[in-house]
Amino acid sequence: MTLNMPTASTPLSLEVNTATMVIRTQRSKLRYALDVVLTLLAWLAFAYLFAQGIWAVGTGRMEGLDMPFISRMQPSMGTLSTYALAMLLQGLLLVVWALYNWGRFRSKQRRSADAAVSDESLTHRYGIDIPTLQRLRTQPVSVIYHTPDGSIAAVEPLWAAARKPSMQAQSAELA
Numbered sequence: 001m002t003l004n005m006p007t008a009s010t011p012l013s014l015e016v017n018t019a020t021m022v023i024r025t026q027r028s029k030l031r032y033a034l035d036v037v038l039t040l041l042a043w044l045a046f047a048y049l050f051a052q053g054i055w056a057v058g059t060g061r062m063e064g065l066d067m068p069f070i071s072r073m074q075p076s077m078g079t080l081s082t083y084a085l086a087m088l089l090q091g092l093l094l095v096v097w098a099l100y101n102w103g104r105f106r107s108k109q110r111r112s113a114d115a116a117v118s119d120e121s122l123t124h125r126y127g128i129d130i131p132t133l134q135r136l137r138t139q140p141v142s143v144i145y146h147t148p149d150g151s152i153a154a155v156e157p158l159w160a161a162a163r164k165p166s167m168q169a170q171s172a173e174l175a
Helices: 028-060 068-105 119-126 130-138 159-162 166-174
Strands: 142-146 150-155
Touching: 119 130, 119 142, 130 150
Parallel strands: none
Antiparallel strands: 142 150
């Protein structure tokens, strides 16, 4: 697999979407065809079995294996039905409560917005200068090199860091 790194003539795209985020592996045409055929066969088998089950229930014929487990469970079905009804009522109560709260509080805003963080506090907290902060804001993906004490030593775009592996050595030398 070749890595297409941006160059000066082809810059790094700032657009981030599913086409740029999903890693896709290449498959041979034979492997792709095999996947399609097996998927179709599985769906056909499911549709056949589902249709047979619906047909058997609809016509009332009971063919197949005897299920002694089900016949032993028949006395407990009343209890299980009571539990299922209780769960449904609790779920309904929860939905009604959620709708009540939504109607009651939907127009009220009780939370205040967080205070904006100034550039000065960011640069002071992370030990960087204003141009480095601007680079972090404008680069979609950055490589940040740290010193052993945790402060930021350097910031580079990802494609520049991939071409210059010596920056890690420089970062280690700063320690």
